Amino acid sequence: MHTIKLSNDIEMPAIIMSTNWMDYPTMKKVVTAGLQTGYRAFDTARDYGNEHIVGKVLKECLEEQGLKREDIFITTKIGNSQQRVGNIDEQIDISLKNLKTDYVDCWMMHWPYPNYYIETYHKMEKVYNSGKARAIGMANYHVRHFNKLLEAGIEIEPHCVQFEHHPMRTADDIVQFCNDRKITIQAYSPLCRMIEPIRNSEILHAIAKRYGKTVGQVILRWHIQHGSVPCFKSVNPERLKENFDIWDFKLTDEEMKEISSMDCDYKYHLESASCPGF
Amino acid sequence: MINIKTLSKKIIRKSLYYLLLSPVLKRTNWYRNMFVENIYPSNSWYRQNPERNFDLVVLGSSSAKWAFDFTNSGIKAMNWAQQPQTLIEDYNLFRNFHSILRKGGVVLITVMPFTGLNKQTGLYDALKYLHVDAHEPIQPHLYRKAALISQIPLLLGLPALKALVKYCIGKDAPLKSNKNAMVNENHMDEAQLIQNALNYINGWKMQFGIKDLSNPLTPGNLKGREYRINLMRTIIDFCKERNYCPIFVIPPMTEYLKRHLTPEFEELYIYSFLREVNRDIPTLDYSRNETFRNPNLYFNSFFLNNRGRKLFTHQVLSDIASLDSSIISPSQRESLIAQTH
Numbered sequence: 001m002h003t004i005k006l007s008n009d010i011e012m013p014a015i016i017m018s019t020n021w022m023d024y025p026t027m028k029k030v031v032t033a034g035l036q037t038g039y040r041a042f043d044t045a046r047d048y049g050n051e052h053i054v055g056k057v058l059k060e061c062l063e064e065q066g067l068k069r070e071d072i073f074i075t076t077k078i079g080n081s082q083q084r085v086g087n088i089d090e091q092i093d094i095s096l097k098n099l100k101t102d103y104v105d106c107w108m109m110h111w112p113y114p115n116y117y118i119e120t121y122h123k124m125e126k127v128y129n130s131g132k133a134r135a136i137g138m139a140n141y142h143v144r145h146f147n148k149l150l151e152a153g154i155e156i157e158p159h160c161v162q163f164e165h166h167p168m169r170t171a172d173d174i175v176q177f178c179n180d181r182k183i184t185i186q187a188y189s190p191l192c193r194m195i196e197p198i199r200n201s202e203i204l205h206a207i208a209k210r211y212g213k214t215v216g217q218v219i220l221r222w223h224i225q226h227g228s229v230p231c232f233k234s235v236n237p238e239r240l241k242e243n244f245d246i247w248d249f250k251l252t253d254e255e256m257k258e259i260s261s262m263d264c265d266y267k268y269h270l271e272s273a274s275c276p277g278f
Numbered sequence: 279m280i281n282i283k284t285l286s287k288k289i290i291r292k293s294l295y296y297l298l299l300s301p302v303l304k305r306t307n308w309y310r311n312m313f314v315e316n317i318y319p320s321n322s323w324y325r326q327n328p329e330r331n332f333d334l335v336v337l338g339s340s341s342a343k344w345a346f347d348f349t350n351s352g353i354k355a356m357n358w359a360q361q362p363q364t365l366i367e368d369y370n371l372f373r374n375f376h377s378i379l380r381k382g383g384v385v386l387i388t389v390m391p392f393t394g395l396n397k398q399t400g401l402y403d404a405l406k407y408l409h410v411d412a413h414e415p416i417q418p419h420l421y422r423k424a425a426l427i428s429q430i431p432l433l434l435g436l437p438a439l440k441a442l443v444k445y446c447i448g449k450d451a452p453l454k455s456n457k458n459a460m461v462n463e464n465h466m467d468e469a470q471l472i473q474n475a476l477n478y479i480n481g482w483k484m485q486f487g488i489k490d491l492s493n494p495l496t497p498g499n500l501k502g503r504e505y506r507i508n509l510m511r512t513i514i515d516f517c518k519e520r521n522y523c524p525i526f527v528i529p530p531m532t533e534y535l536k537r538h539l540t541p542e543f544e545e546l547y548i549y550s551f552l553r554e555v556n557r558d559i560p561t562l563d564y565s566r567n568e569t570f571r572n573p574n575l576y577f578n579s580f581f582l583n584n585r586g587r588k589l590f591t592h593q594v595l596s597d598i599a600s601l602d603s604s605i606i607s608p609s610q611r612e613s614l615i616a617q618t619h
Contacts, residue, residue: 274321
């Protein structure tokens with residue numbers, strides 16, 4: 001399994017399957033296929049409303065495939081409503097219970113929820129020190145959020161950050177910030193939902209043809225070579241296999257630049273619509 | 279002692295009454311007219327619409343709603359103004375939906391004659407924004423009560439019963455329409471314009487408890503003004519922290535309305551308010567612009583018609599394009615100039 005080392009030496013698989021909004025039958029089918037394909041990292045969140053299904057499915061699938069808890073990497077996230085309640089130390093226990101595990105590999109705050117996120121992070125640091133989370137981080141931060149957090153002072157440097165990242169949103173400022181501080185990037189919507197400009201991109205098609213790969217595989221390879229960890233969702237087992245078949249080719253520097261030239265700061269997900277005051 | 283059986287029957291009867299009639303009431307135009315159109319880039323909107331990185335959004339009330347028409351302007355813009363809309367609703371709409379703007383996008387904050395005063399929020403104001411798909415209420419005041427009424431509109435009592443009867447006999451209220459505003463000429467004659475302007479003035483005076491527009495602000499209005507000053511500062515700071523370009527726009531009005539708003543009034547209610555907000559942002563003031571005094575550009579004494587909106591929008595975009603480079607970056611300016619010519 002290809003992995004990336006976080007700044008605290010924890011190893012994280014270099015590609016992640018998302019489980020958001022899946023029900024039990026779908027998730028069972030997808031996780032079974034994913035583990036058989038070789039996926040070892042799974043992403044969820046309290047806000048997806050199915051943390052408990054993830055826990056049940058993972059437990060079943062690990063048993064069925066003769067794998068152990070330590071063979072997989074679980075990321076989950078704490079939502080805004082939990083940040084508002086403030087009992088962060090209790091929230092991790094709820095997540096652990098949902099996920100049927102003693103620890104999560106990466107625990108993130110889902111949003112820099114205004115007026116709460118700094119305090120939340122300080123409470124997350126305590127949870128990290130307790131060992132219930134092997135790494136901590138955040139999702140959907142901009143550099144201004146990091147700066148505010150740093151101004152407030154932190155004890156534990158974030159290990160991982162997840163944000164929307166793909167060729168149409170290279171987010172150079174956030175990537176640079178993370179690289180400077182050795183914060184590993186998880187990229188959600190890594191294929192930008194294959195929207196029309198991606199699907200029909202001449203740049204991507206030309207490169208895909210050169211390597212006998214699909215557009216999706218080329219983009220995922222672009223992520224890997226950037227050092228960002230794509231976190232994608234698919235309910236199609238064949239697509240899972242396709243997306244895992246990205247280790248046998250390497251994009252040139254020129255091709256990497258060409259793909260990055262598609263950047264237009266396009267965010268599929270509008271942050272403030274999910275997190276008012278973002 | 280309360281007869282449990284009678285009480286239960288009463289509760290069941292009432293519940294059935296409310297539950298059975300509410301779905302019917304929800305089909306009436308009277309009910310539909312209570313809510314604003316869901317025109318905002320919400321979670322459901324963005325999944326249906328691929329457009330992102332808008333250049334500009336408009337915040338404001340009635341006059342802003344009728345001041346702009348960005349069709350064929352080359353600018354990707356959204357006008358979030360509603361009729362009427364207060365500053366707190368502007369702020370909450372912006373907090374929920376600002377991510378539709380591109381980096382450095384323009385936020386036009388429309389300033390009307392009484393933007394500097396606060397108004398009482400009622401149940402209908404709370405109801406208005408209830409169906410906007412947002413994570414936090416756009417109008418938080420009376421939110422719970424409004425939410426309950428939106429589910430069981432019969433709780434509004436007599437108006438609801440009247441609407442129900444009218445619906446049942448085929449005399450439902452017409453759906454709100456913008457038809458009057460979609461004209462190219464002003465269909466009011468001079469007498470009507472004079473009366474219309476007077477209606478606005480009298481309405482505002484009544485709304486804010488003002489006897490004479492040249493009198494100093496009442497204690498209540500001074501308090502409201504302080505609230506508005508702080509809220510306006512919050513909006514501007516929120517924009518600036520996110521690297522947007524907030525700009526005040528004072529829209530024009532016909533001579534018929536303008537004549538009631540003396541320079542003393544403007545100083546007392548508008549300019550001193552903006553000074554007290556004390557934020558260094560550009561102000562585009564069209565209140566003295568002679569071109570826009572022409573009543574033929576309006577559909578009443580206050581709101582621009584189709585022709586007026588196009589002309590005014592072009593004027594505002596040109597003026598934004600020519601703003602100092604410390605506010606609008608050279609590339610933004612070039613882009614705006616290119617798009618407005």
